[in-house]
Amino acid sequence: MTEFTLDQIATALGAVVEGDAELTVVGAAEPASARADQLALAMDPKYADGLAKGSAQAAILWQGADWRALGLKAAIFVPRPRYAMSGLTTLMDPGPEIEPGIHPTAIVHQSAKIVDGAAIGPFVVIGRDVIIGENARIASHASVAEGSTIGRNALILQGVRIGARVVVGDNFIAQPGCVIGADGFSFVTPEKSGVENVRKSLGDQGEAAQQSWTRIHSLGGVRIGNDVEIGANSAIDRGTIRDTSIGNGTKLDNLVHLGHNVQVGEDCLLCGQVGIAGSSRIGNRVVLAGQCGVNDNIFVGDDVIAGGASKIFTNAPAGRVLLGYPAVKMESHIEMQKSLRRLPRFMKSLKPDN
The missing domain is CATH 2.160.10.10 (Hexapeptide repeat proteins)
Structure with missing residues (x-):
């Protein structure tokens, strides 16, 4: 199983690491299910509660997050979280096993x-x-x-x-x-x-x-x-x-x-x-x-x-x-759909009073 230091991951992502940059992980996981040897992906404040449920020691966090207050030993900060996923998965994906020759x-x-x-x-x-x-x-x-x-x-x-x-x-x-x-x-x-x-x-x-x-x-x-x-x-x-x-x-x-x-x-x-x-x-x-x-x-x-x-x-x-x-x-399609929803009420308005 390949191990990655946080410093290696940050370098691959062009990101900044704070805390213990030599901490190693073997993979990535969602915050609530992350083990101690996995990097939690908590790139939005809505995932903060999940960190408390999991066992991660390090995470990729949103800009400005207080990683110490979240109970972590280290954190990686990226400017564009979704784009960072491309670099992280490239680094960690072992690819299919196809023997040379x-x-x-x-x-x-x-x-x-x-x-x-x-x-x-x-x-x-x-x-x-x-x-x-x-x-x-x-x-x-x-x-x-x-x-x-x-x-x-x-x-x-x-x-x-x-x-x-x-x-x-x-x-x-x-x-x-x-x-x-x-x-x-x-x-x-x-x-x-x-x-x-x-x-x-x-x-x-x-x-x-x-x-x-x-x-x-x-x-x-x-x-x-x-x-x-x-x-x-x-x-x-x-x-x-x-x-x-x-x-x-x-x-x-x-x-x-x-x-x-x-x-x-x-x-x-x-x-x-x-x-x-x-x-x-x-x-x-x-x-x-x-x-x-x-x-x-x-x-x-x-x-x-x-x-x-x-x-x-x-x-x-x-x-x-x-x-x-x-x-x-x-925009035309949206207006057309709005008009269709109004049709039943409009048709009722055309009926003569009884």
């Missing part, structure tokens, strides 16, 4: 290039002409198909499936079970289908003939920048002709789906169950909260923020804050 049960094509320092776990399958970058780690039962490239310091966890012609940058993280580079969901009929008629008429299917769907194959790939993270069981489809792409620094939560040809910019945050339909373009620094949906072939501008379950059917200009189904300006 290539596990005997892994199947690696003879043409694949595994750069020094990479770790390939049990039952991994690596296809023809794949390149695995320096210090990349691939956990058990993952697969990387032919012609794909994985950058330096990648972490590909259990059961990840990376298809053909996928190019991934440095510092990539793929959580368990995600699929990158499956065929796009693209089908066509010999004559115009009812779906095409509806899109044109906005409601009338016409008299489309009964006919079957024919696959349009995905000849493109997927291109992912540096410092990207893909959540568990997410799915990113290959492009039809051009590559589906994700820019540097973008993070995808669990169960996110990007359709074929989708272009996502840099430093975006796509939360759980977001779905983006084919050929849409997402700008930089866009935040889509859980269960947001984006229609196909539209553009969402830079710095757009969409609240949970919003459905974006038309182009969204840069900087817009959206909410609702269909998505509108957040």
